[in-house]
Amino acid sequence: MAGFTGKTVIVTGAGSGIGAAIAQRFHDEGANLIVIGRTEDKLRDATKAFDDARVAIHAGDVADPAVGEAAVRLAIDRFGGLDVLVNNAATAMGGDVESTSIEDFDRIMATNVRGYFAMAKAAMPALKKTKGSIVMTSSASGRGGDWGMLAYNISKGAVDNMVRAMALDSGRHGVRVNAVSPSLTATPMAKNLQNEALLAKFMDRIPMRRVGQPDDVAKVVLFLASDAAGFVTGVMIPVDGGVSASNGQPNMRS
Template identity: 35%
Template structure:
């Protein structure tokens, strides 16, 4: 049986790295894509079936070269995890067009470009697209006008992909992480922010990178063979609570 190949963007750290590791544990080869060459090399070095490719998903020429390199190396792509993303949190009135475009170039344009470049390969394998959005694409909040809008667009793009690619056997699904206990989050979230999130999340905690990886790899696999066009919030119930004021729960 031919070993399956996954392409994971933003694979040098966080959810992308956790997903790459779990896919490898499950028997996949993984093309690990990131623009941070040094961090990517460190992440991929101990992974026998993890192969680093340094490309920037926001650059069309880079994406074309990336797709060509991955297909040339492995001969196939069975799943694409569009995880690469950047964030910028500032008030609406202070968000410049340059700020807006910087977020869109990676979070939305990059996802579109990678998907378009890999769809021919996915059609051949009847593979899967898994796009990583955010709870911020489902719920509006302050300081996230560009980030939240980019992730909301990812959600709808996923549905468009599912609608058009289903006849070719290609599935497209979207995962919306809630607060996740990454190194970056823990470095920038104050104790007050952490406590506020815990109060607002029914499960009363942050998620973990491995919990997100479990869901993502499921959607890549044949176990999810009849699942497409779905938007799944892995958020401890955060989205389901609406306003979610702890004082109103009693």
């Protein structure tokens, strides 16, 4: 894995779960970090062991374009530029088309789609200068539907096509755009899925027979942002323990 010493990385949703693990991995590889999340206390807790000289905390809602614009300015003013944007902030809720309110639908789309777009729009001029990259956290739910997760499925499907479209448009500028697509991962957002009955159902679908950990995802994000993936763009890499290897038919083995 190529080191990131001297590189500057923005990570959204960095206060917990996958985002905190991503920030930790980049810090360990020597990167300068701008960490973004809604709650400053969570960001401070997640980065309390980091080198203060290499981290800046920026609390805010990524759906607000001013948050991304300010974070990019901070990266440039404090560290001299921007090399990687990790669009990771996300929210989820259950519901079908009848039970999902317009307000809840808008809330999901604001964070999971508008937020990713706004951050990428703010970061792109700086990334063109460094020939940097964007890595987005999508989901297995972007590749196919879930029962009772309509708004979330729509948002992650949009992320997948955002990656493809941005990769096509930005490739000529040397900017790569990719995504990771986790399945069930042990994060606070997925806490309600980690009960005994649901875990048994997941284990029947996950060939590796375990729940993903945030660091499983973080390591693939690091790869996609590194020079080792220098000719990789427009892809969504499943980090799902083999879930996507299935054609959807049930497990007929004991």
